[in-house]
Each structure stands twice: as structure tokens, then as C-alpha cells.
Amino acid sequence: MIQSETLELLEWPRLCQHLSTFAATKLGAFAATHLQIPTAQSESLHLAAQTQEVYQLENRLRAGLTFDGISDIGDSLERAELQGLLAGEELLAIATTLAGVRRLRRIIDDQEDVPVLSELVADIRTYPELEQEINRCIDERGDVADRASAKLGGIRIQMRQLRDRIYQTLQGILQRQSNAVQEPTIKQRGDRFVISVKAPQKDAIPGIVHDTSSSGATLFIEPNAIVQLGNQLRQVRRQEQAEEEAIRQALTQQVAAVKPDLEQLLAVATTLDLATARARYSYWLEANPAKFIERDAGEPITLRQLRHPLLVWQQRHEQGSAVVPVDLLIHPQIRVVTITGPNTGGKTVTLKTLGLAALMAKVGLFVPAREPVELPWFDLVLADIGDEQSLEQSLSTFSGHIRRISRILKAISNTGTEEEQELAVPNPQSPIPNPQSLILLDEVGAGTDPAEGSALAIALLKYLANTAQLTIATTHFGELKALKYEDERFENASVEFDDRTLSPTYRLLWGIPGRSNALTIARRLGLNPEIVEDAQSLVGGASEDINQVIAGLEAQRRSQETKAQEAQELLQQAERFYQEVSRKATNLQERERDLKLSQERAVAEALNQAKGEIAQVIRRLQQGNATAQDAQGATNALNQIAERYIPPSPPPKQKPGFNPKSGDRVRIPRLNQTAEVLTNPDEDGEFTVRFGLMKMTVKLEDIESLDGQKPEQLVKNKEQKQSQAKNQNPKSDSQTQTPSPKPVIRTSQNTIDIRGSRVADAEVVIEKAIAKAMESGCLWIIHGKGTGKLREGVHEFLKQHPQIESFSLAGTSEGGTGVTIAYIK
Incomplete structure (x- = not known):
């Protein structure tokens, strides 16, 4: 109950x-x-x-x-x-x-x-077999289909035939007796086919009258000529109904099975x-899943930005006001929270919001709060909440509150009559020995003498601190605020009140009790100052001192919130800056890739242009008999092309002589920073530098002097390593590769094509070509790619030939692996 x-x-x-x-x-x-x-x-x-x-x-x-x-x-x-x-x-x-x-x-x-x-x-x-059988027998309109059985199909064919005969007979009567007919249409009365006949001429069409018009001027007659056909149709229709019922009965039995x-x-x-x-x-x-916690294990209740789901619905569907979320962060040792503050400040809404959140988590709903959502699994959620808008005013009286609180206490202690236990415990056969309960009390102790009500509220909350998992109570009694300082299981909270606008903000403040605002409101609303001052003297100075302390705490809290907000804004600004820097870095990388591609395209274009000019020189040389003078002219032209397209070598760097020591200024190229040397380099070439507020350890290879010189010790180490390598391999300087033959010009006189030949036949052709190409100094042999057998045979022949100095495959533009260039001694 x-x-x-x-x-x-x-x-x-x-x-x-x-x-x-x-x-x-x-x-x-x-x-x-x-x-x-x-x-x-x-x-x-x-x-x-x-x-x-x-x-x-x-x-x-x-x-x-x-x-x-x-x-x-x-x-x-x-x-x-x-x-x-x-x-x-x-x-x-x-x-x-x-x-x-x-x-x-x-x-x-x-x-x-x-x-x-x-x-x-x-x-x-x-x-699926039952579904298919139903779909076979029942059409989309819910009628039994012709395909349901052969018997039903035959019956419906017979019905259509009888209906067609009836229509033909009636059409003939309509044509013959058109003067006696009121409307030339065939109608139905019940299951009989009729035609509308003018009352004065009913004898012209003898038959059975099944209906008359409201005026009596028209009679609906079934002509005698179709009466027998109508009787037959009725009999066949009854057969159809019986067969349909038999089919549906068979399907019904399959469903029952x-x-x-x-x-x-x-x-x-x-x-x-x-x-x-x-x-x-x-x-x-926009809710998040809840995690059930164990408060006895030290886990706190965490409900940040918790919103009342019914108020969210009202805001979105009924154009209600914006929902103000509350933060419920309750430490595990807290058993009772007292919420104070002015009326209509949101205390009751906070109670209902927490109660609904606990119930939503129990039924598997997500809770409308920011992650993480952590709360206990309560066996019982019980409430005594007075509703000022309720028609049952008795629930707002002191007696009504006490009756409901009594039932709450019996439910959480499993005491009372068996009937009461059955109503209180979800499973009477297995009662909960110590149920984990959430108790919600609105205006506890109200409705009676303030002194007695306050004492009763204190005693009740102390009892609940021992028996319930968590109790949330709203109150106007100032004495309940002091319980926090007597028992660590109690906590204070209050709903914020704006002194300037004299209205609540609906925000929940933790750790600060609500202060009395009655005299302040009365003074600002223009009540006689003498009356307000007299009331203040009756309340006592201690009350004013407490209110001043609470006001100071609220001011301190607002200051902390302002600082936290500023810190949050700085954090967001830093995140925006980070995103902007990341975006610029990405853009720079893309620009670098585009620039690199552009340079590669420019180099490729220059290379193609150079190749084109070289090809023109070669074609001019091939147009006639090549002489030494022509070859020299071609060589000069090639040198000019090389001068235009090959970039000049960079000037040699100055011999390094820089030796960093403490106090020097150096550059760190990879960081694009100028730094001060704090320590001299050690044996490994590492030392400490400082730039700005940062200190870091760098190596000699990471720095250079302000004029671009490399450290002297680094260069000496490099030269020593090269010297050691020479001593270990003294032949490295004396052993050189065979110098490549000087470039020669390819003509039709020093080029042969042996593609498709056997190796033995090709050797004969190559031997003759070598003798003719002695003057040019080289021979282009076109053997093709194919399987590579011919190329291998040619190379074996050239290796053993006494007049061949060396040979190599041609460049990609001249045939690649399909052409071999042989250089003649």
C-alpha cells in the first residue's frame, strides 16, 4: 500500500x-x-x-x-x-x-x-509451415481463398455461373420492360437479386416483392424467371459457408495445438x-545507463546534472520552462540529507527527481544525468510528499503525514501485522531482513507546533539514520541544520535564493544550510521598518549572526564557482587553440606535399625538355654521315644542355672551427630556437642548454653556431672514423671501378636488331657488327625482352669476346632490358 x-x-x-x-x-x-x-x-x-x-x-x-x-x-x-x-x-x-x-x-x-x-x-x-498454410487459405482481406480447397473452388465456380445466368435473365427483362422499370440497374435485397419497378406497373413484371421505397412509388421485385436460380444460388452459398468454416476450423485446430x-x-x-x-x-x-554501487564498500552516489524526466517532457511537448538540473554527490558515510530553503525553491522537485531516478534504474531505464551515473539498488523507495495541488487535503495535514510515516517505518523494519508486511515487502515469502531503503520526506515535522514538530523531526531522522540506506528530507526548521555538526552521517543542502530578485534559482547547494529570508524579503517588499526591526529583536542576534555566516559561505561558494567557470573557459580556450594549431599543422603538411609534388612535376618537365633537346641533337647527327667534327659539335651541344638543366654544385662550407662552451649562444635547427649553453659537452657529446623557461639536454649534432658552423669535435670525430675505416681497408682508395666509357652517339651503323633469332645465329650477326662498329666504339644490340634466353646468350658471348671491353643494359628511354650496349676496345 x-x-x-x-x-x-x-x-x-x-x-x-x-x-x-x-x-x-x-x-x-x-x-x-x-x-x-x-x-x-x-x-x-x-x-x-x-x-x-x-x-x-x-x-x-x-x-x-x-x-x-x-x-x-x-x-x-x-x-x-x-x-x-x-x-x-x-x-x-x-x-x-x-x-x-x-x-x-x-x-x-x-x-x-x-x-x-x-x-x-x-x-x-x-x-513457418503454419504461417504458409494460413497465407495459402486466407487472402489479404481475411477471406478464405479459392485455393484453400478443390471443393471450395468448384463451389465458387458454380456460384459464378448461377450469378451470370441471373444477371443475363434480369438484363433481358430490363430491356423488354424498360417502361415499367424505375431504374435500369440490378440491386440486391438480402441475398436475392431484384429490379426496381414502378408501383402502378407491377403486373408487367410478375414476381416476389422483397422491398418498397419509402414513398411507395417503387417496388423491388424478384422476377419469377430467376426465383429458381436464386434458390439454387442460396443453396450453393450455404455450401460455400460450410466449406469456409471447415477450412477455418482446421486452421484453428492447428493454432490450438x-x-x-x-x-x-x-x-x-x-x-x-x-x-x-x-x-x-x-x-x-539524452540519458545514460546507471551503475549500481555498494555504499558500504565506500562508493559515493554520483548524479551530476540530474533532470526531472517529467519536466523534460513538459519542456519539449508542452512548452514548459527550461529544466534546471541538480547535482547529487553523496558520500558513502552520509545517511540523512536535510534540504532547507524557501517555498517553491525546488526542494520537492529534488525529492521527486531522485525517487524517479532510483525507480528508472530499477526497471532498466537510463537515468537523465551526465555520465557516470552511480547509485545504489534500493529495495524500497518510499515517500511522504505533500502536494499542495492535491484534492486530498488530508495528506498535507500533520495527521496525514504521521500516518504515512508510520507505514514507511513498518515497511523498512518488517514489523506490524502480516497484512501490513505483505503490503510493504515485495516478496512476502522471502522478506528482506534489512531492506536497503530510500526514504523521501517532504516538510518533515510540519503541520504542528514548531517546537514539538522540530523535536519530532530530529528524532525521526536519527532513527532513519540507523535503519535506512538513505533519507532525503526537506524542512524549514533551523534546528535540523545543526545535526550535521553532531553526527557525520548527516549532511546539509539548500536551494539557492536570489536576494536581488527575491526569487529562487532552483539550484541545489551542498554543505550550506538555507538561511531564513523572511525578514529580508519583508524589508525589501516595503514592510514598515519598525516592524521588521522589532521582529529581528524577537528572533535574536544569534539568528542574524548565523544568517551572516551562511551568507558569507554562499559568497565564498559563488567565488569558487566563478573561478571554476573561468578555469573551465581557459581549458576550453586551450582546447580550441590546440585544435587550431593541429589544423594549421595539417594545412602546412598538405602545402608541403603539394609543393613537393609541384617541384617533382617541374623537374620532370625540365627532364623531358632536356631529353627532347638531346633527341634533336642526335637526330641531326643521324641525318648524314657522322664525322668527327659533327660528333664534336654534338658533344658541345650536350654540354650546353647540361649547363642549362643541371644545377651548379653548392659552394663548399667553411672549415668548422666552432667549439661550444658554457655561456655561449647556439642554435638548435630542428626546434628553430636560440639557446644558452649551461654545461660543457661530456665524452658522449651531450650538454645542457636553456631557452626561455625550458632546459634540455642536446647532442653536438643537434646544434650549430649562430653563423652556421658545426662543432669542431663532431667534425674531428667524423674524420677519425673515416681515417680508421681507411686503415682497416687500405685498398679502398686504390681499387676503383672501371671508368665508364665515354658517351657515344647511336646511329643506324652501330645498331643491330636480332629479335627472333636463335643464339647461334645471333652470334654470327654480332661478330660481323663488332667489326663494322670499331670506329664508333660501341654497339647497340636489340634482342628484346621475351623469355630472356636470347639476352643471356648474348651476354655470355660478349663476356668471352676479346674485343669487348664491357657491356650494359640500355636506359629505360632506349629500350631498357630489351637492348644491350657493348663497348668495343
Whole structure:
């Protein structure tokens, strides 16, 4: 009973109604509206895992989970079990439900990281054979199809034939008796075909009168010529109905035979729809999953930027005011929090927000707070919250509060009558010995004499500190503020009040009790100053001193918040600068790549142009008989081309003579910084430098003098290493490669083509060509690429030939591996 009252006070049914709007099926919406609160933490964890997996699927899949075709077939299954006859629409709904659940299972089975959902759909049976049989017998309108049975098909053929004969007969009568007919159309009255006849001329068309018009001027007559055909049609139609019922009865029996499996399938579909509704509602709330903590293990309650879900709905759907979030950071040793402050300041909203957050976490919903969301799993969430707008005014009286608090105390202590325990404990067969309870008390001790109410509130909160996991109480009693300084299990909080605007800000302040604002408000609202001062003297100076201390604490808190905000802005500014620097670095890298590509293209263009000019020189040389003078002219032209396109060698660097020592200024090229030498180089060439506020250790190879000289010790070490290498390999200077032959000009006289020849035949041709090319000094042998056998044979022949000094493959522009250049002695 007290739990049901708590759900009503927290407006839990309204939240469930909001949740139901995110369901896709009627079953899911009904389950969301009548949401059950789990009685075990393991059940809550299972529901949260379902919500989390559906949340991931909804974000991953383009269309999310679809529940098309799934409907509530529970009543149809019950009637089928009782041997009732299902209608075609009911059978069709069963078939579409089977198809819809099979589609859901296929989507889930295709995913790899949804173990909870996979386990949920693992054992369901969707009976595709039953679905196919229903679709074969029932068409999309819910009628029995002709293909359902051969007998039904024959009956309907006979019906169409009789109907056609009736229409032909009536059409003939309409044409022959057009003067007696009111309208030349065929109508139906019941299951009989009639024509409209003018009343005065009814004898012109003898037959049975089935109806008359309201004015009596028209009679609807079934002519005698079709009466017998109509009787036959009625008999055949009864045969059709009997056959349709037999077909639907057979399908109904098939459904009844698998009723338990279909009920299980329907339950799984409802569970999936409810989990999807929770995930979509959580996404809409911009909520985050909750983690259940153990306060006894030292874990604090962490709920930052917690928002009231019903106020979020009101803001978005009913154009309500902006929701002010609250921060609830409660240390594990705290058992009671007293919230003070002015009326309409948000104290009651804070209670309801925390209560709804605890219930949402229990049913597997995400909590509308910033990550991380950490709170205990409460066995009981119980509240005594007075609603000034409630029609039941008795709940706001002192007696009403006491009656409800008494039921709360009995529920958390498992005392009282058996009936009371059954109403208080979720599972009477296994009562909770020490339930972890969240108690929410609004205006505790109010409604009676302030002194007695304050004493009663203090005693009650001390009792709850020993018996409940957490108690949140709002109050106006100043005496409750002192409990924090007597017992470490108590904490103060207050709702902020703006003295300038005389209005609350709805922000929750921790560690600071709310100060009395009655006299301040009265003074600013223009009450007679003498009255205010007299009231102040009656209150006493101690109260004013306390208010001044609280005001000082609030000012200090605001100063800290301002500094924290400034630090946050600086951090954001630093992040923006970092992003900007990263973006500029990326742009510089892209520009460097573009510049490099541009330089490569320019070099390639220059190379192609040089090759073109060289080719022109060669063509001019090949146009006639080459003489030594022509060759010399070509060589001069090539030298001029080289001078234009080959960059000049850089001037030799000055011989280094720089030796860094402490106090010198040096450059660090890789950092583009000028630094001061703090220590002399050690044996490894390392020393310390300083630039700006930074000190770092560098090596000799990392620095240079201000005029670009390298350290003398580094150069000497390099020369010593080169000298040692020469001593170890003294022949390295004397052993040189055979100088490459001087460049020669390729002409038709010193070029042969042996492609397609055998090696033996090619050797003869090469021998003759060598004799002719003695004057030119080289021979171009075109042997092609192919399998490489001919090239290998040519090279073996050239190796052994006494007149060949060396040979090599031609360059890429001259044939590459398909051409060999032989240099003649």
C-alpha cells in the first residue's frame, strides 16, 4: 500500500504513460503503462542489459528494430484453445505475427554482440509451415481463398455461373420492360437479386416483392424467371459457408495445438518491444545507463546534472520552462540529507527527481544525468510528499503525514501485522531482513507546533539514520541544520535564493544550510521598518549572526564557482587553440606535399625538355654521315644542355672551427630556437642548454653556431672514423671501378636488331657488327625482352669476346632490358 502511494506521489504512472508512447505494438504499450518494479537487483541488471543492447542496435541499424505485423493475438489463442472458430482476420493476424517475430529474430541473430537478446529469442518457434498454410487459405482481406480447397473452388465456380445466368435473365427483362422499370440497374435485397419497378406497373413484371421505397412509388421485385436460380444460388452459398468454416476450423485446430509456443512467442515480442521503448525513451531523454554501487564498500552516489524526466517532457511537448538540473554527490558515510530553503525553491522537485531516478534504474531505464551515473539498488523507495495541488487535503495535514510515516517505518523494519508486511515487502515469502531503503520526506515535522514538530523531526531522522540506506528530507526548521555538526552521517543542502530578485534559482547547494529570508524579503517588499526591526529583536542576534555566516559561505561558494567557470573557459580556450594549431599543422603538411609534388612535376618537365633537346641533337647527327667534327659539335651541344638543366654544385662550407662552451649562444635547427649553453659537452657529446623557461639536454649534432658552423669535435670525430675505416681497408682508395666509357652517339651503323633469332645465329650477326662498329666504339644490340634466353646468350658471348671491353643494359628511354650496349676496345 505504501509503495503504491509512493508511486502515485512520485507521478510514476505519468512517466510510464510517456514511456508507452515509444512502444511499437499495443502489447508493448500496455506493458509500459503497467510497468512492474523488479524485486531483485539481478532482474534490474538483466533489464538494463536488454536496454543497452537495443540502444546499440538502434544506433547501428539504419531502420532499427521493426515490429511490423506483430499484433495482440492473445484472445484468439484463448478462443482457439476453447475450440472456438477463428475468423479469417484473426488467422491472418497470427500469420503476420509469426512473420514479424521471425524477422526480429533474424535481425538479432545477425548481430554478434547482443548475448542477452540472442538468449531471449533463442528458444522461440515461429512455425513457418503454419504461417504458409494460413497465407495459402486466407487472402489479404481475411477471406478464405479459392485455393484453400478443390471443393471450395468448384463451389465458387458454380456460384459464378448461377450469378451470370441471373444477371443475363434480369438484363433481358430490363430491356423488354424498360417502361415499367424505375431504374435500369440490378440491386440486391438480402441475398436475392431484384429490379426496381414502378408501383402502378407491377403486373408487367410478375414476381416476389422483397422491398418498397419509402414513398411507395417503387417496388423491388424478384422476377419469377430467376426465383429458381436464386434458390439454387442460396443453396450453393450455404455450401460455400460450410466449406469456409471447415477450412477455418482446421486452421484453428492447428493454432490450438501450438498455443503454448505461440504464447511464449508473444511474450518474447512484448519483452523486445518494451526493451525497445526503454531504449528509445532513454535516447530521447539524452540519458545514460546507471551503475549500481555498494555504499558500504565506500562508493559515493554520483548524479551530476540530474533532470526531472517529467519536466523534460513538459519542456519539449508542452512548452514548459527550461529544466534546471541538480547535482547529487553523496558520500558513502552520509545517511540523512536535510534540504532547507524557501517555498517553491525546488526542494520537492529534488525529492521527486531522485525517487524517479532510483525507480528508472530499477526497471532498466537510463537515468537523465551526465555520465557516470552511480547509485545504489534500493529495495524500497518510499515517500511522504505533500502536494499542495492535491484534492486530498488530508495528506498535507500533520495527521496525514504521521500516518504515512508510520507505514514507511513498518515497511523498512518488517514489523506490524502480516497484512501490513505483505503490503510493504515485495516478496512476502522471502522478506528482506534489512531492506536497503530510500526514504523521501517532504516538510518533515510540519503541520504542528514548531517546537514539538522540530523535536519530532530530529528524532525521526536519527532513527532513519540507523535503519535506512538513505533519507532525503526537506524542512524549514533551523534546528535540523545543526545535526550535521553532531553526527557525520548527516549532511546539509539548500536551494539557492536570489536576494536581488527575491526569487529562487532552483539550484541545489551542498554543505550550506538555507538561511531564513523572511525578514529580508519583508524589508525589501516595503514592510514598515519598525516592524521588521522589532521582529529581528524577537528572533535574536544569534539568528542574524548565523544568517551572516551562511551568507558569507554562499559568497565564498559563488567565488569558487566563478573561478571554476573561468578555469573551465581557459581549458576550453586551450582546447580550441590546440585544435587550431593541429589544423594549421595539417594545412602546412598538405602545402608541403603539394609543393613537393609541384617541384617533382617541374623537374620532370625540365627532364623531358632536356631529353627532347638531346633527341634533336642526335637526330641531326643521324641525318648524314657522322664525322668527327659533327660528333664534336654534338658533344658541345650536350654540354650546353647540361649547363642549362643541371644545377651548379653548392659552394663548399667553411672549415668548422666552432667549439661550444658554457655561456655561449647556439642554435638548435630542428626546434628553430636560440639557446644558452649551461654545461660543457661530456665524452658522449651531450650538454645542457636553456631557452626561455625550458632546459634540455642536446647532442653536438643537434646544434650549430649562430653563423652556421658545426662543432669542431663532431667534425674531428667524423674524420677519425673515416681515417680508421681507411686503415682497416687500405685498398679502398686504390681499387676503383672501371671508368665508364665515354658517351657515344647511336646511329643506324652501330645498331643491330636480332629479335627472333636463335643464339647461334645471333652470334654470327654480332661478330660481323663488332667489326663494322670499331670506329664508333660501341654497339647497340636489340634482342628484346621475351623469355630472356636470347639476352643471356648474348651476354655470355660478349663476356668471352676479346674485343669487348664491357657491356650494359640500355636506359629505360632506349629500350631498357630489351637492348644491350657493348663497348668495343
